[in-house]
Amino acid sequence: MVETVKLTIDGHHITVPKGTLVIEAARQVGVMVPHFCYHPKLKPDANCRMCLVEIEKMPKLQTACSTPAAEGMVVRTATTVVNEAHKSVLEFILANHPLDCPVCDQGGRCDLQDFSHEYTPTTSRFIEVKRVFPKEYFSPLIETQMNRCVQCLRCVRYCDEVMDVKALAPSGRGTMTEIKHFTHHELDCEFCGGCVQICPVGAITSRLSMYEFRPWMLKRADTVCTYCGDGCQITIQTKENQLIEVMSAQGAGRNNGDLCARGFFGYHVSTHPDRLQHPLIRRNGELVQATWEDALEWVAETAIRLKLAHGPNAFGGLIGARCTNEDLYLFQKFMRLVVGTNNIDSSARYGQINGVRALRRVQGTSRWTVTFDDIVSAEALLLVGTNVTETNPITGLKVKEAVKKRQATLLTIEALEPAVGTISNIANLAAHHFSVQPDGFKPAVLGLIKAVVEENLVSQPLAQKAPGYVQAVSEAVRRLSWQAIERATGSSSQSFIDATRSFTRTARAVILVGQGVLRAPDGSGLTATLLDLLLLTGHHGLPGCGVAPLAEENNDQGAVEMGAALEYLPGPSDANDQAARARLAQAWKEELPKGPGKSLMEMIEGARTGSLKAMFIVGENPAGSLPPSAGTMEALQSLDLLVCQELFLTETARLAHVVLPACSYAEKDGTFTNTEGHVQSVRHAIELIGESRPDWEILSALSVLMGYPLEYGDAKEIFKEIRSLIPGYGLLGPAPTPPRPDQAVVESYLKTGYSSGLAERYTLGERRAASGERKDFSLTLLVTQTLFHSGKFSTRAKGLLQVQAEGAFSLNPADGTRLGLAEGDRVRVSNDLGEMTTTVKLQDRVPVGLALFPEHFDQEARRLLRVSTDPATQVPYYKSASVKVEKAK
Amino acid sequence: MLREKYKAEIDEILSRYPLRRSALLPLLYLAQKEEGYVTEAAMKEIASILKITPPQVYETVTFYTMLNLRPVGKFHIQVCKSLMCALVGSDTLLGWLEVRLGIKPGNTTKDGLFTLSKVECLAACGTGPMMQINDDYYERLTEEKVDRILADLKRDGTSSLKSGPFMWPERTDG
Amino acid sequence: MTMAKPKYELILLKNMLQPGYTGSLADYERAGGYQALRKILGKVAPAEVTAMVTKSGLRGRGGAGFPAGIKWGFLPKDYQGPKYLCCNADESEPGTFKDRQLMERDPHQVLEGIAIACYAIGAETAYIYIRGEFVLGAKILEKAIAEARAAGYLGKNVLGAGVTIDVWVHRGAGAYICGEETALLESLEGKRGLPRVKPPFPATAGLYGKPTVINNVETLANLPHIITRGPEWFASIGSPPKSTGMRIFCVSGHVKRPGNYEVPMGITCRDLIFEHAGGMRSDKPLKAIIPGGASASFFTPEHLDVKLDFESVAQAGSMLGSGGVTVMEEGTSMVWAALRLMEFFHHESCGKCSPCREGSSWLVQTLRRIVNKRGRMQDLETLTDLCQNIAGRTVCAFGDAEVAPILSTLKYWRHEYEELIRTAEANGSSELLMPAAARH
């Protein structure tokens, strides 16, 4: 039970939880106490002194923002004394303010304007000289006008308390206090835009839209960001169909109004000049402009001809997980019914599938059993293979909140060293950090499990319920020697024991699994092993506990649930689940195609060998994502029909016979499912660019021409069908209720299910040469995500290009010294597959022996990568390679 | 690089505090002693020693008047101008120094020897007018005394006229 | 210059005024030093020590005059984690220079006080936050700490009683506000010296969020004497019951013998200035007195008979503050004096609270205009208004402090302001305001 207190505010009686601030209690009775420095996300600082109120029995006026409500308190916010105080504080704040509202982008939505309008006379008594700060260039994306600053430090506090970035420095003192970065250097930070959003005045604004608008001219559309699996709610503001700015209202969505650089500054992709405006058909080897009619008819005719000649299984379909659920659903339905094949895959195959497979295997769910809120209220968090800030920044904020505000214990297993830098590093907050090479995640996880077993921390109820399982796992880890684990991880047995103890001690534990696991060999197996860890510690199944694989693309989770995969029907249900097949057949009024279906890599192989003749590729670019060693280009080139639905002329689209211009998320309606399984509405903000159309509409048109009409009036109609078939789509509610583990599945896993593959899951595997031994200039290259981009999509966003326009080869300064390389040097990186030249960046956070390169600019780097395919999950792995580095001539 | 040169001293400083950031002012003093002012490189290095960001070091540096972000002369003359010293002639003292050095407050002589600054109360109000030059106080100043101090400093780099431990009035009779 | 043989038995300045006293450990021990620590360590319970200090009536010498024993009593009982003592040696209130003498001439007296306080509150670590400019003081203290540690008065297992008392000197770097206790804590944590919002008070969440006591140097220096000679003895000195003990007054300005005078609380201004400080330096009569540092309201000759104790000075409309007594002779412009102090406060305002930050720059500019004969009559009303709007509306007491000089000079010497303004009006320069562009 929460303790409560009763108080009176301006005559209203109210009961609030103990600890509630007077300003918040007042808000609840509809009384808005004016304020600048207060913000619900930040610790009270009470510096602006605007929120003064009268509290009975207190001699002086009190700041409502920092005074907790107390039993029997009587607060007055509108007496003459209080009003006079508000006026006088405003008079002070306005004294040095330039009053340049006519040219201020905040004009019309400025707290200072609003309160002045309410309180102050039109003439000021201030006749002295105003302080003037010399103008300094602040950053390519963020503009500061320090003369307008009211020194509330909200920006600085946000940057520290919420983001943990600490890039803003209030410099100088007194009236000359000015928000800067580091001396006169331009801002170098995560560019989350939080300071722009939280500044109550126009002191910090976005340069992307500077002087382009007055707030009241803007049209707003609330929609969902398309960059990562976190699914942030954003408001796109437009003027005459031009994208002006993106923001997120305080408290909005799963992100609570917080955003990252991609969400805040990355919105110009939709209106990029390279957007495809018309359908293109290949004539005499060239892609030339065509009408929709011609293009669609040509596609339909050719497809029908090929189907007659080679059968439906000569077709393959691939779709990107940036599409809406409606697009994805219709796509698989199109492939299954109109074409008649199970050769269906999506970009969820690159990693998400691994997570879903493990969850389904161990606990029978396809989604997390936890939510963002559970991360925030977790007492222990284990992050494996993810510098979560860079892939899922908002999930990262939840982790930061748990650790910084609620003192959760953080354990991290990551190929990064803790190091304070311009981008927050989650390992800095860890109580127990295991810095391992990319192939060391599994040994580290096994180290934790070994500690659980050997320190007698295995849950007693589990030991009773599933003695066979516990014994099998215990024996498996006992067989692993601590020396071998220490060698493989570089961490001592004691550190595993300490970490395990602090983890098991807690009541609420969440494990986040990142791309380092999901996109690496046997990602599914290691995720299952992490579920073993939760089972063994007894956390599994408890409220607020669970294993959460992080979705990389915005609708990875939707892609799986819509059944855009060979092994899953909508639901997702297993493709060979007879009951599910029957149910679907009934709903669709059509038998489903039989046969196993081909995965992404199998389709490419089929195209290469000639068994696959035609492909429909929607919003996916395998020729641009997979390394050349996979032979994707050649394979796609040998197809008789390649149809691409795309925004841009990608590497894959360039190979197509027909390119159909699709529209972006900013132009369409529908839904996305975020990483925690929350289904959210996507709403169009601008009109369609050129002749582009939503993907589902294109598929629907094709279906008609191919003689099997899948006709829908709008995206809503498709959603209605989805809702009737797929659980979890009934409500677009404010907070998803996560599924509970399916006890029947868990029991069967504990009985026998665990044993298949147990031996492989519980071995350390081969260890690459330890870093210190590399005298041959060899490093492990790891192609990773960065905070400023998402796939290659965002590399067309002009804002993001301003902060990161190219890739660099990041390595540890010690490796730099060893190899005689300095920051900015050009290097030649090579191996038996190929070579590239790039620029060196030295970073403390990269472990010795490792070199990172961002996948967003990996056109050349991909040449060094080899692909291997997971025999069980068909996931292609190609993120790391052993390379040789030398200074370029 | 401070870390290499003053390793033992830095470790000793860090050992005094349970949280590293507390060592910030002591380390900044170390840096200032090294270069005469706090350089950007020093701020970055200190940030990395303390595991904080360079902006966090910078914001702290700019709050305190004794930390210089720009080079100052070999002798930094700081004249107290607060009321108590002003009552007993600090304005005249400052004027005298301006004439003698040929510079206004805030500036450094061409030879780089002297920087002249006006500062607020240095807690020597009973012995004003007074000034601080680098680490030393000079009190109960007269024009003649100032001339001797400047000459001493130029010649010897130090002056016997600097104050010792404070005592005023000196002692009781009998 | 020497001073007359004091009428009173000195306590704090006693040792150092002995000829040949160097402040070394040997000297201090010879004078009976560290006996107090020996007396209590492991023999008298910490709570007992606190009770003695409470009983002595010792009030803080840093400015606010809060009873020391009661402050210690606010620390959470049965608290297990670390606690801290901070010795406030920031001494930056204009007009104050006593702590400097205490530290530079008799450092062990301060250290013994610190050790006693640490023992009483159960702190194993004490930091002496000394203003950065006191380089010499910091060196002397560090040397004394080393001596005391070597002799077993500080460090691990002090005097074999199993108590740890580590003392560190931490230098500030030029910021008046860091004398304010919570700003001091921020500064000690390596941050900008911005005062914290209270509550929580340092007693519950101070340095590093741990229970902390902050005491002034002079406050702490009194402790050994209270222990050795008993709280009753201490409580009988001065003007009991509310203002007990001796007080070091720092006399500056237009007197013959400026300097530190240790006298019982409750002697009159007149006594202090004319008996001790030798009276006015010239034949000009006394015009104004600041009785307790720059933050205290001005007194006029009418107040010469006000007793220098906490209550009497407060009753007369000012405060005893830090004990800095500044004397001004006839002919001193009070508007100018207010401006000089306001310049100080403007320079030192940390900038956290809007009223103080903006108000100080506004006030200083307006005063400067008036002094430069460009004032207007309505400026006086604005000055009063602004002062009233700053006082009581800020996080720390700086806001109240900065307006005291203006409000009190306006109260007693309003005619001086008006004269300057009339001159301005007469030669038409009142209207010579700032160029329009600079104004908005």
Ligand SMILES: Cc1cc2nc3c(=O)[nH]c(=O)nc-3n(C[C@H](O)[C@H](O)[C@H](O)COP(=O)(O)O)c2cc1C
């Ligand atoms: C603006 C401001 C400046 C202060 N400066 C000092 C100072 O320099 N030295 C000091 O001992 N106390 C100073 N104080 C008082 C301290 O906040 C605090 O009350 C004192 O250190 C407590 O010690 P005491 O109880 O022993 O006096 C200042 C207070 C304020 C509001």
Ligand code: SF4
């Ligand atoms: S820039 Fe804005 S948020 Fe930051 S201190 Fe100034 S007014 Fe506050």
Ligand code: FES
């Ligand atoms: S909102 Fe309360 S002081 Fe700023």
